[in-house]
Amino acid sequence: MRVFRIGTAILMSLLIATACPASGSERPVAVVANDPGGGPGHVAFDHPLVALVGVLLVDGTGGAPVPNQTIVVAGDRIVAIGDSASTPVPDSAHRLDLHGHTVIPGIVGMHNHLHMPGVPLMRHTAPRLYLASGVTTIATAGSADADGEIALAAAVAEGEVPGPRIFQSAPYLTGPGGNAPMFKPGSPEQARDFVRQWAGRGAAWIKLYRHVRPDVAAAAIDQAHALGLRVAGHVCSLTFAEAARMGIDSLEHGLLAATDFVAGKHAGECVSNRASLSELDMDDERVAGLVALLVREGVTLTSTLAIGETHFPHRPQADGRALAAMSPELREAYRARQRRLREDDAGPYRPALFGKMLAFERMFVAAGGRLVAGPDTGRHVLPGFGDQRNFELLVEAGFDVPGAIRIMTANGAETLGIADRVGILRQGLQADLVVLAGDLVREPGAIARPVLVFKQGTAFDPAPLLEQVRGRVGGRARP
Template identity: 25%
Template structure:
């Protein structure tokens, strides 16, 4: 068992759970099993905490890019999100942060999962992503005379504060805003700042007053640093972060959430999926730079969480990013901690998720082999337990026994 808090391995472990939460975890020799307990024996497998992906879009399908989405009913994305939620849980991700969806898809999906109607991970929803008029979180792909409802758009400190309150009322548990341009939006420069310092200050202050964390989409240096000065909790993408960004993040206790795998998928599959040519060009400009920034930030001691941006690439393959994280400077233990104990801390939910430890949910996965020597082992999860309930046991499929 990988103890992600201590950064060590426990041989021959035992984990005890009662009513969905862990009551004890440690070596079998010193952990007494209660009489009458139901046993789940997982010989030859490595146990880890349920993984946490801090940046997903469960209602997004990467094969429907550009204008292709116009072919589908608004309700389509809500329906397919149920399939993507199951794929995500099957892949070992028992908690996700859904950073932006249309039509409150993430709220409905969260309710359906918690009600037992469909399987899926624990969801921390953002509802709509907040953004400036004409910015990355606006609908910029249409001609001006075509009106499109954009419920996340707000300009000016007062309107932004009101929008934060509105999203909290709708069920947001984290606030996501777009601080710079992006890859998939038309007419925006990928690194250009899109909210003023005063606007970012107001947004973060309002969210924090309401007890909400703030995640900011930010590729460009100026936007990253403005968001960090405002007190944002996580920087999503962080592609062009500089030494000042690293210093601000360390000083303020912020986290970087860098989706350094999806460049491979976007450039290989984007054109046939309908992604705008403009977006592919922006990805070619930013992808390698983002990975180089990731490498420098790890060396600088910036704290990282695992954020894949799944929905930009296929759901259920989130773990492909682990190999990129180790290729670009992390140890396997650091990469695993980014998706477990670090993510739990960044969510502000260390009482519930992020480690196999007493008091936390019994969210546990098991993989064949040792991910500390072969991080790719996390791409094939044999067993998924969420809240003490076995959701997936694929050992018989792999030729083993239950």
């Protein structure tokens, strides 16, 4: 695929020299896949100058949506944003009349695996699904095939595979009693060696998993930070408070993973927290105290509401899009799980607990914490579709649409240290943006209707990307 790379100063000169009013006589161009302008089947068109006219802008800052905006993209940059009545559109631009559409920044997914159970690396399906769904950047938050993931990140960066930019992870680091394929250091020094090894091989994140020993976790965090890596944790042997005091960068899954409220829990012991969460009163001062500690220690909290929802029989499950994308074996596993879920209607996953999950994330943000989001792909929560569902659940939790989009975009970019390039829509930043059919503010479900996805200025058509993965996600044949 060809990406135009022209100096920003030259582009601005071109914009000024060839400008005409957006309401002028140039013919609007419909959004059509595989425009004769060129490009592979998943590239919608290949023009050096594109104008998106008449959109509702939700810019990722959390500010109020702005109607009837024009965005001009030149090469890989946004070179103009403003009111359509006054923003000039060059005669040479590929103009798209997009009244009735919303534009948001490309989603920055922060718990976006490239694997599912039984499939260590979804090299073909996951990158395409993420991109087609409007996800232009991911942090994988744990790898089942770290070398393969690092190679895939390079292939995407070189344009060999369509997909989001990838911040790749080392293999999971756990402890005694943890999952068999995961690394279990026998000492803090072994943990340091592990971190050094994977830093040298190109990993950007270390993922601590449920059974990690406290001394091992502390050593891994310290070594990772010394080498410029970040550390995420799905913790259980550690409480959230213990991990925060060690300096962990992000804690995954929100309240559903916290063992801080388990009475009699011993240090380093991974125990079930379901009873403690079922009994927990969200007005308990311990909840506010934990939130305050996380904020004070600068810990990012990663919302994974989409996968959390799968535990609850009373909640929506897979939709038609997900079922169509699944491989036959994943679809059958989904149906079997649904049968078990219906039989477990009296289990711990009751509506009140789901409400507590949502409330905890609201409390964290209200206290000044940085909340990011990712789907934690698995079960019927597929790459990209799970990110879209996260957005809907954040809105259900009480965040307004601009606030939820900020969580899904700018907050992730800030966490990854790339907020000077992506995460919000502003003149001069990279053109990572998503065109959605409909008014996202009035209809949050429009998040599931991308019609164009721009990544670094290249316009991708979601339709062929989705068709390329139909019936294959979670399968073992060319996953």
